[in-house]
Amino acid sequence: MSRRVEQKTRARARVAAELAAQARAERRRRVLVAVGAVVVVVVVIGGLVAIRVAGGGKETATGASGTADSAIMTALTSIPATTFDQVGSDVQAKPSPIDAPALTAGGKPKVLYIGAEYCPYCAAERWPVTVALSRFGSFSNLGTTHSAGEDVFPNTATLSFHGASYSSQYLAFTGVETTTNERSGNGYAPLDTPSADDDQVFQTYNKPPYVKDGGAIPFVDLGNKFVSSGATYSPELLAGKTQQQIADALKDPGSPIAKAVDASANVYTAALCKLTGNQPGAVCSSPAVTAAALGKS
Known part of the structure; x- marks a missing residue:
């Protein structure tokens, strides 16, 4: 009887460990997604700045100032x-x-x-x-x-x-x-x-x-x-x-x-x-x- 209890305890421990590992993996995934989004924004902004510089700062005419x-x-x-x-x-x-x-x-x-x-x-x-x-x-x-x-x-x-x-x-x-x-x-x-x-x-x-x-x-x-x-x-x-x-x-x-x-x-x-x-x-x-x-x- 005690042996069955011990087996169940070990099984529950393995399940808990697997769940914890899955949770850690999900957290890493979310962090990577967030970092990737920031990188994309930085790249886009950098591209716009580069375009602006390449254009020599020329502005399209605007209305009465x-x-x-x-x-x-x-x-x-x-x-x-x-x-x-x-x-x-x-x-x-x-x-x-x-x-x-x-x-x-x-x-x-x-x-x-x-x-x-x-x-x-x-x-x-x-x-x-x-x-x-x-x-x-x-x-x-x-x-x-x-x-x-x-x-x-x-x-x-x-x-x-x-x-x-x-x-x-x-x-x-x-x-x-x-x-x-x-x-x-x-x-x-x-x-x-x-x-x-x-x-x-x-x-x-x-x-x-x-x-x-x-x-x-x-x-x-x-x-x-x-x-x-x-x-x-x-x-x-x-x-x-x-x-x-x-x-x-x-x-x-x-x-x-x-x-x-x-x-x-x-x-x-x-x-x-x-x-x-x-x-x-x-x-x-x-x-x-x-x-x-x-x-x-």
């Missing part, structure tokens, strides 16, 4: 009158006069800008449009952005009219940025939608005979008395510059950027003075604006 800070706004609104006069009004293209019913808003002549944030030519033209309008009023919440990274003149630093407002006793302004610079399918993500009236102006006057070459963006309508389509200078001039560097260069009459942007602003200013009855007088009677109004460079 924020609101133009006080330093940029101060630079845009404090260009010396002597600088405007020294750069003159020699530009690649000028707004064309048209014969059309007046475009107004709130009893004031209206300036309509339609462009897109991906567009490098829009990126270039926002600078003189902003500078010119700042001689008649003031912007708030003006944005900063850059053109698309995969387009010509990639990542041109610029401003954005999306979400901006304009105040002036002389003029009204509507700025429409139809898309961002972020890819969406075969195009770019939508942003602003022009009103039905603004779209009608765009569709009517952004084509021959009002503008050349079939129309383009940026499109600028100055009270339905002048229209401009495309850029008045090459975006190449702004290559590699930040918004602050561009804004700071506008004070220097010897800077190629000032010669292009400020000269274009003089041309726009001359057209705007036609809308405002040559007000404000100090701006509209300045030598460069007067010369631009007469068609002189």
